[in-house]
Amino acid sequence: MQPTLINAALIGYVGATGLALAYLVQRQDLVHRLAVLCALAGWAAHTVALIMRSIELGAPPLGSLPDAISVVVWVIVLLEMLIEYRTGLRVLGAFVLPVAVVLSLKATRGPAATLAPALASAWIWVHIALAMVGIAAFVFNFAGAIMYLLQERQLKAKRPGAFYYRLPALQTLDRLTFQTLALGFPFLTTGLVLGALWARVAWGSAFTYDPLAFLSFVAWVIYAGTLAGRAAAGWHGRRAAYFSIIGFAALVATLGAGLFLPGRHGS
């Protein structure tokens, strides 16, 4: 039952992504409404699936990386729908939903993994939850950066195209990327610190080699640099957007490493 629901959710998200992209090109209210409907249906199925998963595990579905990513996707889709509804930024889905789909493709079908006994502690849940909130914020950071670059290109090229009409003002997008960075960074930082502390308690060293831990540190450095650049050196606009994209690439690599390479985070 639960795999069926997860598949239904994935189909909903894929449909919503296709429709959201179609809406970007062919501005039709009906297409947008269908996209929202698809996303909502997928999200509802996803919600039920996560609840069933929790019951099955007897714990929040954060204990394995695939489960945790599934929760991230759930949060992303929820936030996407909320922000779109609140701000009227109807094109957001076209930039956020593809990421959600990519994340959920691999993430949603894991065996019912549970935490190794060495890890069973309340702190581990906090570590995972904080890191996941950070990741969700960076997905929006990434989407904002992409939108900024597209809009900036159109304005510089002086040839208004679909994006010029659909996307908001440059300054708005720049603010969005800054705010999501400022929001996501503390969560990511605290999540990483807790992870390192916990590694020391569990394995005796905070920096034992683990692909996910290593790459997440790389991503953290990139984001820390961007934030510092923004705050102190007045970085903004294109440069900040490029760094957001690089940081996000590192984050995706982090999750990929966690899923595909052997290490302490599973697989």
Added chain:
Amino acid sequence: MALFVAGLSHRNAPVALREQLAVEEDKLRELLLDLQGGDALQEIVLLSTCNRVEVYGVAEAPGEARALAFRALCRHRGVDLGTVEPLLYTHLDADAVRHAFRVAASLDSMMIGEPQILGQVKDAFALAQACESVGPSLHPLFSQAFSVAKRVRTETDIARHAVSVSFAAVELAKKIFDGLSGRAVLLVGAGKMSELAAKHLVEQGAFPIYVANRTWSRAVEMARALSGTAVPWDELTTALEAVDIVVTSTGATEPVVTRAAVMRVMHGRRGRPLFFIDIAVPRDVEAGVDSLDDVYRYDIDDLKQVVDANLRERAREAQRAESLVEREVGKYLARQSDAEVIPTIVSLRARLEEIRLGELKKTLARLPEATPETRAAIDALSNAMVNKILHVPITKLRESSRAGASRSWLELVHELFGLGRRP
């Protein structure tokens, strides 16, 4: 009785003829009262703008009514009917409804999506109402045309994007800045178009306004007109540091804003974008500033290009609007035809119900020993018979009215069931 619209518009009639035929309000009123006095036109609305002169009417013989109306119009304006007649178009019934909707929604306008036409149609309708020349056909038609026009405006972007250079510049500014309120504007040089652009920016909340001009008195004068501040010409570069939007329109033959100057200025701005609207020919801002980050420069050709793109966007939206209008026409016609047969259906039902109740009463009076069950069964039986009998005639009436051929059917039903004269 047929609904029709006849007239001429910018599509087929030259402006010389349109302006000759255009009628002002007082005369329109006279004409309306005149035409309404005769028998040829049951209802009439006259629409006269600089782009179209049209008669919306209800008449037994639309051809004659059209001739009558335009004869009166031409006589009034001293135009030869012979020159007007060949240019007139006429739309009947469904086509007339579609035409009315398209005109009100600004889909038939010279500049698609322009907002004035709806007001003009409303005025024409109000005038006709005041002259009591609208009735059961034109009243719902125009009310519906207004609501269709409103839907088109809100549900499509037909009127959204600027089609003038100065408005296009304002829209561009809105795509760069997070809202225009509190954005400082610098006008360099005086010119009608730059003043217009500045006014649009002020309307959107831009503030404060600075004016620089080689002639100090001219700068002061213009600053006063815009409630701004005059800036000495040699402090131009300093002023660049403080402002967000620069509108240039000097007659200078050499650029007045150089790339080097802008590059220096950008250092102190900490990423605040700088937007140049260069309306001057030859251009006032060096094209080289394009390669600087956060600097956006649009010259007059760029702005025209934006306007062209906006027009294409409007045309795309107009297609969506057309399909919306088409759906609304269908709905309107269906409602109208239902409205036509509903009174007959109601009286037909009432007639048979009256017969049924009369007979039921008589029958039950003759059966005093009948149980309540029997009574209920008899009641149900009579009810079922009436409904079965009515089913086919009612369906036929509805179908015939949708096919536009209800008249003979309505008369037949009235005759057969003795419903009296049709209202």
